[in-house]
Amino acid sequence: MQDQRSTVELVAESIRDGIRSGRYITGQRLVEADITSELAVSRGPVREAMRRLSAEGLVEIAHHQGARIKRLSRADVLSLYEIRELLEGLAARLAAEQVEHSKGLAKRIRALKRDMQRASKNADIEQYVQLNREFHDLLVTSSGNPHLPSMIANLQTQVMRFQFRSLMDHKAILQSEKEHKEIVEAVLNANAARAEKLMRHHVSRSRDLVLRLPKSMFAPEKEKS
Numbered sequence: 001m002q003d004q005r006s007t008v009e010l011v012a013e014s015i016r017d018g019i020r021s022g023r024y025i026t027g028q029r030l031v032e033a034d035i036t037s038e039l040a041v042s043r044g045p046v047r048e049a050m051r052r053l054s055a056e057g058l059v060e061i062a063h064h065q066g067a068r069i070k071r072l073s074r075a076d077v078l079s080l081y082e083i084r085e086l087l088e089g090l091a092a093r094l095a096a097e098q099v100e101h102s103k104g105l106a107k108r109i110r111a112l113k114r115d116m117q118r119a120s121k122n123a124d125i126e127q128y129v130q131l132n133r134e135f136h137d138l139l140v141t142s143s144g145n146p147h148l149p150s151m152i153a154n155l156q157t158q159v160m161r162f163q164f165r166s167l168m169d170h171k172a173i174l175q176s177e178k179e180h181k182e183i184v185e186a187v188l189n190a191n192a193a194r195a196e197k198l199m200r201h202h203v204s205r206s207r208d209l210v211l212r213l214p215k216s217m218f219a220p221e222k223e224k225s
Helices: 002-021 032-039 043-055 074-101 103-121 125-141 148-160 170-188 192-211
Strands: 059-062 066-069
Touching: 002 032, 002 043, 002 148, 032 043, 043 059, 043 066, 074 103, 074 125, 074 148, 074 170, 074 192, 103 125, 103 170, 125 148, 125 170, 170 192
Parallel strands: none
Antiparallel strands: 059 066
């Protein structure tokens, strides 16, 4: 039974990571045979993983049509970003309050800042997107609040189905890196209020970029009754 649960989570996490990395895009069909072959697992764990991801709001399952990456409406995106802005702002505030008590945290933040500057300068979009994820994850895990990581991870996965990399060109990377630099300075200076404000602005700007994507990327809005 333990092996079955582990296999289900392996499949579910592989699909979550595929969404975060842009390997799976919104509306894409998830072919059961392809997944079983790729991960060398049986159909049972794949189907259970799909049910789990459906409960998380990442996948939709249609009768006789299988599973596909769920499409969100623009209203859904706005709602998700409202929560993400609040929670990531809180994480930045708490990380700033923790930094004076952890030399290791300050060192890791500075190292990520240098790596992001290098990736930005070299216009290395793939590397920058990966470092961006690591930076946000670091602040969240360093917040000291044990509930924030799982809550924010789910929100980030929800919105990353819109292929974050497709929004990033060199100009966008330079702007993003500038905002990260300001957040880093606020955190390292233990300026909690400013760190929260800057992070909230950073997340809201990301929201605006997503909402500019073509209409075809989004599900139709639900009619009000």
